[in-house]
Structure formats: C-alpha cells, structure tokens
Amino acid sequence: YEVWETDREAIFSRWPSGRGAVNPGDCRAIYYLIAASRPRNFLEIGTNVASSTIYIAAALSTHCAPDAKVTTVDIVDINAADGPWSNYEALRQPPVAYMRDFGLADRVRFETRPALDFLAG
DSSP states (O other): OTHHHHHHHHTGGGSOOSTTSOOHHHHHHHHHHHHHHOOSEEEEEOOTTSHHHHHHHHHHHHHSOTTOEEEEEESSOTTSTTSGGGGOTTOSSOHHHHHHHTTOGGGEEEEESOHHHHHHO
C-alpha cells in the first residue's frame, strides 16, 4: 500500500514507538492487517499509551468505510492527567488529544472499564 508512506509521514513520524509503546515493525503490520481486512469495527483490549490505536484508526480512516471505528478498552483511564501517557516522555498530551490533532477522533472510542464488563454489555 502506497498510502502507508503518506500516512507514516503525516502521523507516524510524530508518534512515539519503542519503550512503552508498540515497536515500528508491529505498527506497520497492524496498519497493513487492518488495511487488508477492512473491518467495519475493531475492538482493542488494553490501550496503554494508544500506540496501536493510532495505527488502527489511521488504517480505518484510509482504507475502510467512513463509519468504521476502533473501540479501545482499558481498566485504566489512559486519557487522565496521570494516565500511562504521562509517564512516557515522548507524549506531551493524552492520546485523545493526539487523535484530534491527527483528525482521527471520530474513529476512536475510549472505554475505561474491565474488558470482561465491556464484553458482557
């Protein structure tokens, strides 16, 4: 997919990877898997600093239906002022703010609760 290079430059070059986040090779694999499978909805369990979330959302935005979304569930409020991102030196704002900055906010729904509770609902 040629779009990877465009998206990577626009978004991924400014998003941290590595320690505490998904490594660049896995991020690329995630992007390609989403692009190839073109899901209508995607569920991610375990958000952490939302590294994989941004790649999923970008692939959904570029390759999937206009209403395709990722729901990411974590027991911790990752967007809270003291969320996991606050301990990750490369991030200066919560993941939800980056999603807005990158134009992906409409593709992502953050859920804060145990995954089993979410799945039971």
